[in-house]
Structures are given as C-alpha cells and as structure tokens.
Amino acid sequence: MPKDVISIxxxxxxxxxxxxxxxxxxxxxxxxxxxxxLLDGYTAALLFFEPSTRTRLxxxxxxxxxxxxxxxxxxxxxxxxxxxxxxADTIRMLDSYADLIIIRHPKDGAARFAxxxxxxxxxxxxxGAHEHPTQTLIDLCTIKRLKGCIDxxxxxxxxxxxxxxxxxxxxxxxxxxxxxxxYLISPSFLRIRESLRIELKRRGLNFEEVENLVDxxxxxxxxxxxxxxxxxxxxxxLYEKAKGSYAVTREILEKHAKSDxxxxxxxxxxxxxxxxxDSTRWAAYFYQASLGVPVRIALIAYVFELERELVELxxxxxx
Amino acid sequence: MPKDVISIxxxxxxxxxxxxxxxxxxxxxxxxxxxxxLLDGYTAALLFFEPSTRTRLxxxxxxxxxxxxxxxxxxxxxxxxxxxxxxADTIRMLDSYADLIIIRHPKDGAARFAxxxxxxxxxxxxxGAHEHPTQTLIDLCTIKRLKGCIDxxxxxxxxxxxxxxxxxxxxxxxxxxxxxxxYLISPSFLRIRESLRIELKRRGLNFEEVENLVDxxxxxxxxxxxxxxxxxxxxxxLYEKAKGSYAVTREILEKHAKSDxxxxxxxxxxxxxxxxxDSTRWAAYFYQASLGVPVRIALIAYVFELERELVELxxxxxx
Amino acid sequence: MPKDVISIxxxxxxxxxxxxxxxxxxxxxxxxxxxxxLLDGYTAALLFFEPSTRTRLxxxxxxxxxxxxxxxxxxxxxxxxxxxxxxADTIRMLDSYADLIIIRHPKDGAARFAxxxxxxxxxxxxxGAHEHPTQTLIDLCTIKRLKGCIDxxxxxxxxxxxxxxxxxxxxxxxxxxxxxxxYLISPSFLRIRESLRIELKRRGLNFEEVENLVDxxxxxxxxxxxxxxxxxxxxxxLYEKAKGSYAVTREILEKHAKSDxxxxxxxxxxxxxxxxxDSTRWAAYFYQASLGVPVRIALIAYVFELERELVELxxxxxx
Numbered sequence: 001m002p003k004d005v006i007s008i009x010x011x012x013x014x015x016x017x018x019x020x021x022x023x024x025x026x027x028x029x030x031x032x033x034x035x036x037x038l039l040d041g042y043t044a045a046l047l048f049f050e051p052s053t054r055t056r057l058x059x060x061x062x063x064x065x066x067x068x069x070x071x072x073x074x075x076x077x078x079x080x081x082x083x084x085x086x087x088a089d090t091i092r093m094l095d096s097y098a099d100l101i102i103i104r105h106p107k108d109g110a111a112r113f114a115x116x117x118x119x120x121x122x123x124x125x126x127x128g129a130h131e132h133p134t135q136t137l138i139d140l141c142t143i144k145r146l147k148g149c150i151d152x153x154x155x156x157x158x159x160x161x162x163x164x165x166x167x168x169x170x171x172x173x174x175x176x177x178x179x180x181x182x183y184l185i186s187p188s189f190l191r192i193r194e195s196l197r198i199e200l201k202r203r204g205l206n207f208e209e210v211e212n213l214v215d216x217x218x219x220x221x222x223x224x225x226x227x228x229x230x231x232x233x234x235x236x237x238l239y240e241k242a243k244g245s246y247a248v249t250r251e252i253l254e255k256h257a258k259s260d261x262x263x264x265x266x267x268x269x270x271x272x273x274x275x276x277x278d279s280t281r282w283a284a285y286f287y288q289a290s291l292g293v294p295v296r297i298a299l300i301a302y303v304f305e306l307e308r309e310l311v312e313l314x315x316x317x318x319x
Numbered sequence: 320m321p322k323d324v325i326s327i328x329x330x331x332x333x334x335x336x337x338x339x340x341x342x343x344x345x346x347x348x349x350x351x352x353x354x355x356x357l358l359d360g361y362t363a364a365l366l367f368f369e370p371s372t373r374t375r376l377x378x379x380x381x382x383x384x385x386x387x388x389x390x391x392x393x394x395x396x397x398x399x400x401x402x403x404x405x406x407a408d409t410i411r412m413l414d415s416y417a418d419l420i421i422i423r424h425p426k427d428g429a430a431r432f433a434x435x436x437x438x439x440x441x442x443x444x445x446x447g448a449h450e451h452p453t454q455t456l457i458d459l460c461t462i463k464r465l466k467g468c469i470d471x472x473x474x475x476x477x478x479x480x481x482x483x484x485x486x487x488x489x490x491x492x493x494x495x496x497x498x499x500x501x502y503l504i505s506p507s508f509l510r511i512r513e514s515l516r517i518e519l520k521r522r523g524l525n526f527e528e529v530e531n532l533v534d535x536x537x538x539x540x541x542x543x544x545x546x547x548x549x550x551x552x553x554x555x556x557l558y559e560k561a562k563g564s565y566a567v568t569r570e571i572l573e574k575h576a577k578s579d580x581x582x583x584x585x586x587x588x589x590x591x592x593x594x595x596x597d598s599t600r601w602a603a604y605f606y607q608a609s610l611g612v613p614v615r616i617a618l619i620a621y622v623f624e625l626e627r628e629l630v631e632l633x634x635x636x637x638x
Numbered sequence: 639m640p641k642d643v644i645s646i647x648x649x650x651x652x653x654x655x656x657x658x659x660x661x662x663x664x665x666x667x668x669x670x671x672x673x674x675x676l677l678d679g680y681t682a683a684l685l686f687f688e689p690s691t692r693t694r695l696x697x698x699x700x701x702x703x704x705x706x707x708x709x710x711x712x713x714x715x716x717x718x719x720x721x722x723x724x725x726a727d728t729i730r731m732l733d734s735y736a737d738l739i740i741i742r743h744p745k746d747g748a749a750r751f752a753x754x755x756x757x758x759x760x761x762x763x764x765x766g767a768h769e770h771p772t773q774t775l776i777d778l779c780t781i782k783r784l785k786g787c788i789d790x791x792x793x794x795x796x797x798x799x800x801x802x803x804x805x806x807x808x809x810x811x812x813x814x815x816x817x818x819x820x821y822l823i824s825p826s827f828l829r830i831r832e833s834l835r836i837e838l839k840r841r842g843l844n845f846e847e848v849e850n851l852v853d854x855x856x857x858x859x860x861x862x863x864x865x866x867x868x869x870x871x872x873x874x875x876l877y878e879k880a881k882g883s884y885a886v887t888r889e890i891l892e893k894h895a896k897s898d899x900x901x902x903x904x905x906x907x908x909x910x911x912x913x914x915x916d917s918t919r920w921a922a923y924f925y926q927a928s929l930g931v932p933v934r935i936a937l938i939a940y941v942f943e944l945e946r947e948l949v950e951l952x953x954x955x956x957x
Contacts (some may be wrong), residue, residue, distance in 0.1 A: 034360030041672030043699065053397075054412060059389055061362065061416045069702045075394050075713050077691045086913075089906055093692060094926050097699045134441045268408055275405075290415050353679030371714045375730060380681065380735045383707045396712050587727055594724075609734050 003154050004115035006124040008173040016176060020141045022298035022307065023291065025314035030065070037067035038296070038311055040307045045098035047090075048074045048125070049105045051183045052294075054267065055125050055135070059102050059249065062296035071098060091117045100300065103127075121303050123196050123315040132165045136173040136195055136265055138295045139166070142288040150177040154219050155185065157182065159246055159272055162190040166266045167226055171196065175203035182207040185305070190232060198287050217256040223248065223282075225265045243271055250276035258281060261284040264288050324618065325443040327452040327492040334621070335495060339460045341617035341626065344633035349384070355616070355632055356386035357625045364417035366409075367393045367444070368424045373586060373611075374444050374454070378421050381615035385616045390417060410436045419619065422446075440622050451484045454585055455492040457614045458485070461607040462541055465581050469496040473538050476501065478545040478565055478591055481509040485585045486545055487586035490515065494522035501526040502535045504631065506561050509551060532564065536575040542567065542601075544592050562590055569595035576601060583607050642753035643937065644762040646771040654814060657854055658779045660936035660945065661929065663952035668703070671677045674935070674951055675705035676944045683736035685728075686712040686763070687743045692905060692930075693763050693773070697740050700934035709736060719823070738832040738938065741765075750847045759941050772801045774811040777804070779927040781860055784900050788815040792857050795820065797864035797884055797910055800828040804904045805864055809834065812839035820845040821854045825880050828870060853885065855894040859884065861920075863903045863911050881909055888914035895920060902926050 002010045011019070029036055044063040047057050051074065060070050071094075087110065094101055095118040103111050103174035108128035126132040143150050155174070157202045161184045171192070174182060184192060184207060191209050192200075200207060210216055217223070228246050233239040248263060262284040265273050277283050301310050321329045330338070348355055363382040367375050375393060382389050383599045384530070390413070406429065414419055414437040422430050427447035445451040462469050474493070480503045493501060503511060503526055503554035510528050511519075519526060530534055536542070547565050552558040567582060581603040584592050588604075596602050620629050640648045667674055682701040686694050689712065698708050709732070725748065733756040741749050746766035753760035753891055764770040781788050791810070799805045799822045809830070812820060822830060822845060829847050830838075832899070838845060848854055855861070866884050871877040887903060900922040903911050915921050939948050 043702070045695075053392060057392070057412070057416060060390060064362070071695055071698060073691060073695070077689055077694070077712055086906070092924060093695070093905070093927060097695060098929065174607065267412070270406070286411065288411060301595075370715055372711060375715070376683075376709055376711070376731070376735060379709060383681070395714055586731070587724075605730065608731060612735065 004122040006112045008136045009129045013176040019298045023294045025310050026294040026297045029313040039065035041067045042099040044068045045071045045094040045102040047103045049078045058292035061293050113315045129163050132169045138167040138291050153221040154180045154181045155222040156220045157224045158185045159228050160190050161186045164226040175205045175233045183211045247272045249274040323441040325431045326450045327455045332495040338617045342613040344629050345613040345616045348632040359386035361387045361418040363387045363419040364390045364413040366422045368397045377611035380612050425557040448482050451488045454485045457610050472498045472540040473500045474541040475539045476543045477504045478504045478547050479509050480511050492597040494524045503528045542582045566591045568593040642760040644750045645769045646774045651814040657936045661932045663948050664932040667951040678705035680706045680737040682706045683709045685741045687716045699931050728925040767801050768857050770807045773804045774807040791817045791859040791867045792819045793860040794858045795862045796823045797866050798828050799824045799830050802864040813843045820882035822847045861901045885910045887912040895917040
C-alpha cells in the first residue's frame with residue numbers, strides 16, 4: 001500500500017489491476033447513489049501550479065463524490081504562492097489543513113519533493129515533462145476494459161513523444177505489462193529522451209521508434225495520440241508540414257486500421273485528432289475520458305484502504 | 320418543461336409566471352431552513368468564460384442552497400480552457416461530471432451550442448450581446464411583484480440598449496406580456512440592432528426609440544437603467560457630453576417622475592445611477608438584486624421538476 | 639460581543655483570552671470529529687481583493703470545519719469586481735448572500751467601511767498596511783501557550799516594522815497586555831509610522847526602536863520576525879547590505895539567544911528566517927502556523943455566540 005503515488009511505478013502490476021477492479025465497483029456504486037461519502041469530513045487540497053482544468057475538475061469531482069471538502073489553489077493564487085514562498089513551507093501548511101494533497105507542478109520532481117515533506121498522502125497530478133500517473137491509470141484501464149488484456153497487444157503512440165507528460169508515464173506503466181510491441185511514432189527531433197529510452201530498455205519494453213504512421217497502423221491494436229505542439233518545432237514551416245502526417249483522420253483509419261483498433265487521446269486535442277473520427281467505431285477517447293472520475297476515486301479509496309467499504313457499497317447497488 | 324433555458328423565449332408566459340410563484344415559495348422555505356437540499360448529491364458546473372462575479376455568485380448560492388456541489392471554472396482556468404480546446408470537447412467533459420451546466424460565454428450562440436451537445440440541462444448565464452434569461456426572469460419578477468401586473472405598464476429602458484445583454488433579453492421577455500408602451504432611451508448611435516427591432520415588431524411589442532429621458536419620464540411606471548460604456552462611444556468627448564443626459568439622479572426623479580415609478584438596474588452601476596437615488600422611494604434595484612437567488616433556485620427547481628417538493632417545503636414553513 | 643472584528647482593539651483583553659481558551663476547546667473537539675458543524679447551512683463569503691493564499695485557506699478551512707458553505711472571490715474575479723463596481727454595492731450583494739463576510743483589501747479602512755454597510759458580521763483579513771487582527775490573535779495565542787503569560791515578557795520585532803501589516807496589529811494587540819519591553823528592530827528608514835508611535839505611547843506600551851539585533855537578542859523572550867521587502871528600500875544596494883543584518887540564523891541564535899527564546903514568523907518567509915533555524919529548539923513558527931485554523935474557528939464561534947455548544951463538543955471529546 002503506497003502512501004503516495006508520484007510515479008505509476010510506485011504501484012505494482014497487481015496494485016494497478018486491483019485499482020481497475022475497484023473502478024468498476026465505483027461505477028456500480030455510483031449508479032445507486034450520487035455520492036459515496038467514504039471520506040466524509042476529510043479535506044483534500046488541490047494545488048495546481050500549472051493550469052489543467054480537466055485534471056483538476058476530474059480530481060475535484062472524485063474527492064467530492066467521496067464526501068471530501070476541497071481546498072482549490074489554482075491560477076493567480078497558485079502563481080503568487082509559487083513566487084512568494086518556498087515549496088516546502090507551502091506543503092507544510094497544506095499538510096496541516098488537508099488529509100490528501102493533489103499537486104501539479106511545472107518542475108520535474110516537485111511532486112516527489114512534496115511527498116517527502118507531507119505526512120498526508122500526495123498524488124501527482126503531473127510534474128513537468130515527468131510523470132502523470134493517474135492519467136496512465138486511466139489509459140491502461142481503458143485498454144484493459146476494451147481489449148480484455150494489455151499483454152500481447154501492439155500499441156502505437158503518435159505525436160510529441162518527447163515532451164508529452166502522458167507519454168512518459170504511459171510507457172513506464174506499460175513496462176508493468178507485456179505488450180507485444182510498442183511503436184513510438186514521431187518526427188525524428190521529437191523522439192523520447194535518452195534517459196527514458198534507457199529506462200524502458202532496462203525494464204524490458206519491446207519498442208521501436210518510427211516516423212511514419214501508415215507504415216505501422218495496420219499492425220496496431222491500440223493507437224494513443226497526443227498533441228504536437230507548434231512551439232516544440234524548430235521552425236513554423238516544419239510544423240505546417242508535419243501537422244498532416246501526425247494527424248489521425250477517419251480516412252486514414254478506413255484505409256489502414258484493423259477493425260478492432262481503439263484510438264485513445266488524453267484530451268484536450270487540437271489538430272492531431274480529427275472530429276471525423278468521433279463517430280467511428282475506433283474512437284475510444286470519450287470512453288477513456290469517462291473513466292477519469294471512477295479511476296481516481298478508486299485510487300484514492302485504495303490509498304485510504306477503503307476497499308472493503310467500497311465492495312459493500314457496490315454490493316448494495318446490486319442486491 | 321424545457322431541458323435548457325438559453326433564451327427567455329424558451330419559456331412560455333405561463334411558465335415564467337409559474338417560476339415567479341415558485342420564487343415566493345423558495346423565499347418562504349428559506350425563512351425556516353437555511354438550505355432546501357432538494358438536489359443533495361447533485362453537481363453543478365459553473366463555466367464562466369467571461370468574468371461576472373455577481374451572476375456567478377448568485378448561481379453558486381442558488382445551487383448550494385439546493386444541496387448541489389459546485390464545480391467552478393472562472394478566470395485563468397476558463398481562459399486556458401477557451402484557448403486550448405474545442406468548446407464541444409469541454410462541454411462533453413463537463414456533461415459527464417455535472418448534472419447541471421451553467422455557462423457564460425463572450426460569443427452569441429455559445430450557450431445554445433453547449434445545450435445541443437450536453438445531456439444535462441444547460442442554463443445560459445449570458446452569451447455575448449445576445450441573451451441573459453435569468454436576469455430577465457429577475458427583472459420581470461421584480462416588476463410583477465412591485466406593480467402587481469406587467470400588462471398595461473409604460474416602461475422606459477435607459478442607456479446602452481444596443482450592446483447591453485440584459486436589455487435584449489428583457490425586451491424579448493416583455494413580448495410575453497402586454498405592456499402599454501416601451502420607450503428605448505439612448506443616444507442615436509446606440510439604438511437597438513436591426514435584427515432585434517424586426518423581432519420585437521414581429522412579436523407585437525409596442526415600443527418607441529427616443530433620445531431624451533425627461534421627455535418620457537413623467538409617463539413611466541418602470542425605468543430600467545443600464546450602463547453606458549465609454550468604449551462604445553465614437554469619441555471620448557461625446558461620452559462626457561452624453562454621460563449627464565443618460566444618468567438618473569434624485570433631482571431628475573423629483574422633478575419628473577410619477578410617485579409610484581420604480582427604478583431598476585441589473586447592477587453593477589457606474590455613473591448612470593446616482594447614489595442619491597438609493598434612499599428614495601423609487602429605488603427598487605436592491606430589492607431586484609435580492610431576488611437573484613430565489614428566482615434562480617425557482618428556475619432550477621422548475622427545470623428539475625421539483626415543484627411538488629418545493630410546495631411541501633414552503634407549507635412546512637408556514638404550519 | 640463584537641459584531642465585527644476589524645481591529646484587534648475591537649476586542650477586550652478578556653475577550654482575547656476567552657478566544658484563546660476556545661481555541662483549545664476547538665483542538666480538543668477536532669481530535670474526536672473531523673468537523674464541528676456548528677454553523678451547518680450557513681454561508682461565508684471570502685472576498686480577497688489582494689492575494690493571500692495562506693490566510694484565505696486558513697479561513698476557508700475554519701469555515702468549512704464549522705459546516706459553512708464558502709463563496710470564494712479571489713484573483714481575477716476580485717480584481718474585476720474591484721474595478722467594476724463600488725465597494726458598497728459589492729458588500730451589499732455579499733451581505734444578502736452570506737452570513738459572514740471575510741475581507742482582505744489593499745486599502746486601509748476598507749474593512750471598517752464594509753462592516754458599516756453589512757448586517758452580517760465582518761472579519762478583517764488584512765486591510766492595507768493597517769490591521770490584521772486574526773494574525774494577531776494567532777501570534778498572541780502562540781506566545782500565551784508557549785510562555786504561559788504575555789505580561790512581563792521582553793519581545794523583539796524584527797524587520798520591516800513600518801509596512802508589515804502583521805506588526806502594526808501585533809503592537810496594538812500587545813497594548814492589551816503588559817509586556818516588560820518591546821524592541822522594534824529595523825533599519826532607520828523602516829521605523830514605525832508616527833501615527834502608530836503616538837497611539838502606542840498613549841496606550842502605555844513600553845517600546846524602544848533599535849537598529850541592531852544582536853544588541854538586544856540576549857534579553858528577548860520572544861523574537862517576532864517579518865519580511866524585509868526589497869521594494870521598500872531606497873536603493874537595491876542598501877537592501878543587499880541590510881539583508882544579512884536583519885536575518886535570523888541558527889548561528890546568531892546559538893551565539894546570542896536565551897535558551898527559552900521563541901522565534902515567531904507569520905510566514906511566508908524569504909531570506910529573513912534561515913532554514914537552519916527550523917530544527918532548533920527556538921523555532922515556534924510552525925506551531926504558530928498550526929494555530930491558524932483553531933484560533934479562527936474560535937473567533938467565529940465567539941462572534942456567533944457558540945461558546946456553550948463548543949464546550950459541549952469538547953467535553954464529549956474527553957468523556
């Protein structure tokens with residue numbers, strides 16, 4: 001039982017799978033009652049030094065459904081906090097107010113630092129280009145539910161695999177399982193960083209870096225798409241050229257994809273995932289988004305050792 | 320029973336009048352109990368792409384009094400959301416979290432667009448220069464309560480009738496009733512837009528555009544004042560000249576107003592409504608403001624079909 | 639029983655001491671139950687025209703622990719409110735929504751002005767360089783608890799005693815007690831303002847203004863440290879020179895301090911209080927910070943005349 005979840009690798013494969021199961025119980029319980037209230041009277045602090053409305057709202061809903069009060073520090077307040085005082089002092093303050101700290105921070109390692117200071121559990125909601133473990137739980141849970149099993153799959157990751165926080169975490173999370181093959185599909189200057197490449201090799205992940213989506217698309221069981229951000233490109237013209245090649249459209253899928261491919265995206269999207277895909281059989285990203293709250297509730301319930309209570313709530317829902 | 324209230328014209332006259340009655344029941348129930356809790360465990364999303372603290376707080380209080388959790392997206396968070404992702408994706412996300420969506424957006428039509436995507440009810444808290452139906456409900460409810468009946472009244476609307484969102488909505492709302500006459504009092508370059516003029520004509524509203532307050536003031540039963548914004552004027556000098564002519568003071572009222580005239584203003588005010596009016600018999604705008612919460616609670620209760628429950632709560636308050 | 643607490647001098651010595659006692663009851667009650675819920679269904683408005691995340695969060699936690707709903711107006715929303723409308727209209731609006739108003743404002747006197755308009759109790763969370771009475775309650779409570787008694791102590795106040803809001807309030811608060819001596823230790827151009835000097839003299843406080851910490855450090859029972867803000871200095875070089883002389887380090891304390899000196903700081907800190915002090919016997923500022931919530935709960939309970947209920951909750955916790 002981890003106190004903190006800073007990296008997806010703070011969890012074992014069996015813990016990750018237990019959280020998937022709990023997320024199903026959460027959904028079942030939420031069909032019968034609007035709130036679970038297992039943490040009534042508890043307080044969660046949501047500390048977002050970097051804006052991320054989706055992640056923040058999803059965590060906030062999860063905490064409230066569990067009955068917690070939420071202390072939300074975002075935007076200007078977070079900025080002035082970040083400027084005005086040492087992170088250690090901030091965390092000490094929040095630790096004295098809150099039973100759970102959820103933190104997003106632009107610097108790699110900030111969440112781990114916070115976890116070392118706080119006595120309350122700390123959940124990493126994204127630190128720099130480093131980790132985003134709850135996104136990874138959601139991504140893996142989506143794959144598990146839709147494909148039955150993560151082992152043995154061929155998975156493509158398309159876009160800026162160098163800087164997208166969700167990608168690094170996902171790849172680490174995949175090392176807990178045994179996918180057949182992972183293709184990293186990106187322009188050559190946006191390949192994964194050397195440190196991550198070494199870690200993935202060491203952990204035995206079978207991956208290959210390629211530049212062309214259509215070359216590997218026919219093999220894929222899962223296509224995970226992330227944003228290509230203009231500002232990462234050496235020059236704007238290069239971006240305009242690349243944009244089309246790293247975008248997923250209904251047309252490309254109809255030409256090259258297996259019929260049971262699932263397309264995931266952590267959202268929000270810009271141009272890399274065309275609206276024309278939304279209504280196709282391949283689109284799994286709205287389902288993926290819908291797991292944001294139940295998976296986060298499941299994780300918090302796991303960290304607070306509320307499995308038994310959750311099982312009871314879900315059973316009541318069935319009987 | 321409408322799912323969404325985007326325009327005041329999404330409601331019929333009898334629905335509007337029912338909401339007025341419910342607002343009285345709300346006030347009665349709130350005398351006995353601090354919260355009504357008819358929507359305990361429900362979640363409301365308040366999505367304010369444009370700042371409006373008054374409207375936001377009033378909706379937030381209404382939702383909380385009904386027992387709802389509130390997800391508030393304002394300021395920087397709303398801005399980054401607006402920049403970073405498609406409105407459709409944002410709404411889909413909120414729809415999966417929230418049982419009610421309250422939206423303010425700088426673009427005309429954005430609220431209608433949101434309502435088409437969302438399964439949860441959507442209430443328009445102001446879209447562009449377009450509609451602000453809950454403000455209109457409050458305005459009409461104030462008139463109804465203080466004058467007994469809206470039909471047959473002579474009503475003046477003073478100020479920037481071209482761009483003030485509250486004005487367009489109010490005029491449409493008045494077409495549900497039969498006022499004797501509506502005077503639109505503004506500088507010539509701030510007259511209502513042609514499209515609205517045509518709609519009001521078509522709907523049979525008897526209105527006249529004039530430039531001088533004192534010419535019509537003696538006839539008025541209701542004077543509705545809105546801001547004259549400096550930046551709407553072709554040049555600053557023109558504004559300085561106009562400012563005085565489109566401002567309401569105690570002196571002007573004492574000289575020209577009927578003794579039972581009521582002065583309304585959606586607030587906040589700047590120079591167009593002098594502090595000297597506050598303590599006069601004519602001032603009805605603080606009473607109007609006090610209806611913000613009960614009318615919004617009544618509307619939400621109506622949309623969620625909670626009329627019977629509300630009647631019971633109010634009865635209990637009396638017995 | 640004051641309706642409002644704008645200045646620490648709105649309270650008598652015996653009221654202040656009663657609030658200290660209540661804070662102990664609050665802590666005792668909070669050991670048994672996560673929330674006290676004495677003000678269930680009530681609404682607090684937190685209106686922060688100036689950012690102060692620590693003070694805001696501490697008040698927000700206090701209100702929520704008492705069962706109140708919180709309307710939080712901070713950042714951009716507060717700014718646009720401040721620009722767009724008269725404070726009187728804003729306060730009138732909040733007064734109609736909230737049972738308690740907590741206000742921070744950059745202008746001296748703004749909180750008093752708000753209190754005069756509002757019917758609900760108003761608590762000053764800091765107005766300009768003027769007053770910050772809840773910080774003073776926390777400071778004095780810390781001294782009282784750790785030293786047993788405030789009378790007879792020798793107290794040093796170090797740093798920008800001219801502009802630091804916490805200092806003016808603390809000095810006024812000390813006039814309710816009989817400290818032996820108060821040293822104000824600052825560069826000559828950051829001495830307390832003449833008006834405050836006169837008031838403190840009139841109220842009989844025995845204080846002396848000095849420039850050198852080490853001269854008086856051996857005498858001190860309490861050292862209260864506040865920030866030296868660079869922008870207050872006539873030129874940057876002067877700041878660089880002064881910085882060292884008005885900073886507290888473990889080394890200085892080991893050389894000059896009594897073994898039972900306590901060091902306080904309202905936090906956040908920058909350079910004036912070195913991290914090396916954190917783990918020494920002298921550091922009392924984290925304990926001081928931990929009193930932020932219980933003292934604020936005690937104050938609110940006192941203002942709402944909930945003493946008897948609080949005593950019962952605390953007794954229940956013991957039996």
